[in-house]
Amino acid sequence: MKNLKSRYIGYTFLLTIVAFSSACKKEYLNPNAATAGDVLTSAKGLTGVTVGLQKNYSTTRAGILYATITLNGLTTNELISINTGNTNEERLVAGGVQVDGTNSILLNVWAGANKIIYDADNVINNAINLPDKNYAAGLIAYASVFKALAVGSLSEYWEKVPAGTGQNVTFISRADGYNKAITTIDNALAVIAANPISTSFLSNIPTGVDIPSTLNALKARYALFVGNYSLALSSANAVDLTKRSSFTYDAQNLNPIFEVATSTNNVIQPKNINLGQTGTNIPDGGDGRIPFYTAINTTVRINGFGAGTFTQFPIYLPGEMTLIKAEAYARQATPDLTSALTELNKIVTKTAAADPFGVGAALPALTGPYTQQQLLDLIYKHRCIELFMSGLKLEDMRRFNQPLADRKRNFFPYPFAERDNNTNTPADPTF
Numbered sequence: 001m002k003n004l005k006s007r008y009i010g011y012t013f014l015l016t017i018v019a020f021s022s023a024c025k026k027e028y029l030n031p032n033a034a035t036a037g038d039v040l041t042s043a044k045g046l047t048g049v050t051v052g053l054q055k056n057y058s059t060t061r062a063g064i065l066y067a068t069i070t071l072n073g074l075t076t077n078e079l080i081s082i083n084t085g086n087t088n089e090e091r092l093v094a095g096g097v098q099v100d101g102t103n104s105i106l107l108n109v110w111a112g113a114n115k116i117i118y119d120a121d122n123v124i125n126n127a128i129n130l131p132d133k134n135y136a137a138g139l140i141a142y143a144s145v146f147k148a149l150a151v152g153s154l155s156e157y158w159e160k161v162p163a164g165t166g167q168n169v170t171f172i173s174r175a176d177g178y179n180k181a182i183t184t185i186d187n188a189l190a191v192i193a194a195n196p197i198s199t200s201f202l203s204n205i206p207t208g209v210d211i212p213s214t215l216n217a218l219k220a221r222y223a224l225f226v227g228n229y230s231l232a233l234s235s236a237n238a239v240d241l242t243k244r245s246s247f248t249y250d251a252q253n254l255n256p257i258f259e260v261a262t263s264t265n266n267v268i269q270p271k272n273i274n275l276g277q278t279g280t281n282i283p284d285g286g287d288g289r290i291p292f293y294t295a296i297n298t299t300v301r302i303n304g305f306g307a308g309t310f311t312q313f314p315i316y317l318p319g320e321m322t323l324i325k326a327e328a329y330a331r332q333a334t335p336d337l338t339s340a341l342t343e344l345n346k347i348v349t350k351t352a353a354a355d356p357f358g359v360g361a362a363l364p365a366l367t368g369p370y371t372q373q374q375l376l377d378l379i380y381k382h383r384c385i386e387l388f389m390s391g392l393k394l395e396d397m398r399r400f401n402q403p404l405a406d407r408k409r410n411f412f413p414y415p416f417a418e419r420d421n422n423t424n425t426p427a428d429p430t431f
Helices: 002-016 036-040 043-058 064-075 087-094 104-127 133-157 174-194 211-225 229-237 256-262 289-293 318-331 337-349 372-386 393-399
Strands: 079-081 160-162 171-173 268-270 294-297 299-302
Touching: 036 043, 043 064, 043 104, 043 133, 064 079, 064 087, 064 104, 064 133, 064 256, 064 268, 064 393, 079 087, 087 104, 104 133, 133 160, 133 174, 133 211, 133 393, 160 174, 171 174, 174 211, 211 229, 211 318, 229 318, 256 299, 268 299, 289 294, 289 372, 318 337, 318 372, 337 372, 372 393
Parallel strands: none
Antiparallel strands: 079 268, 160 171, 294 299
């Protein structure tokens, strides 16, 4: 991660003085620091804030990346809690009413996402005033990646999401949240189409993120989640599947899955060699993705993208885009089951050597014929395996109408930090 370009990190502190859930903000001012106006009107200051978005999202136990993987994995039976002393993880495993607004993992997702949205908006709204439009385009596009990820995280776990940031904000539906993420992405794509991202901007941010492909990949993901299958298909087709787009790590910024879980074996681990799947969703014998994602050391342990201190973590997998195409073909108004099976077989037969991240099932092709429901069932099965520990399974379980009994919660209660400070906070879901 090249220290997340540490020469810029100091500039993020001005925006980090806002300690908040989306409802409550307090300012802690340093009289010797630059003013927020200075930071938000210079390319150097805005770059610092933008680099800080990636650091806040992708590192540490409090970051959204770790929190969403843990929240999702424990709720959907991908993962187990190793230590009964980890109360918040244990309550997610118990599920139901044991998960309430005091849960710190929930709060890490909620507060972290709202903080990223706030900072990203500052970058997006101020970068347009810079004289170097190509550098500004990079700032807007890069900040939009993290804003979209943050809005998407809120929309996956809560029935309603804040309409903005600040005090006593109102709420919108989760579908509107996903569409808001798409609107953010569309703006970014329009900006970089008009003014290509400058090489000077790319040299000032961490390596690893392919910005145009990432924007299109996230657009495809969220379009699928709201049932806009034609948009999901066209957006997935716009992604270069030969490229990697990932978070990179170094000695100062460690892979959070390895740092917290893999290296300690004291927090979370895979539930079993079947990735928590049961019945017909159990992986096929010889599926190459099982030894990729898991390792056996007396018990089943994390491997894959949590294997090492510096292991890169993908923002999206190329396989996700192929599975989006398969599902979009199968679900569109006039289902194209032939094309859906073709795309699905690209995942089923893909070898590790043919995948930019080394994820490959290397199984024989499925032959069919299949009904629409049979194909959807197979797509769900292979999403669960291909996208293990990606933080997407809970959304998949809802979309594919999996039994409620197979997950610990369907949606989550709002953190008390929000409810206690925002009279507009909606009622908590019953499950």
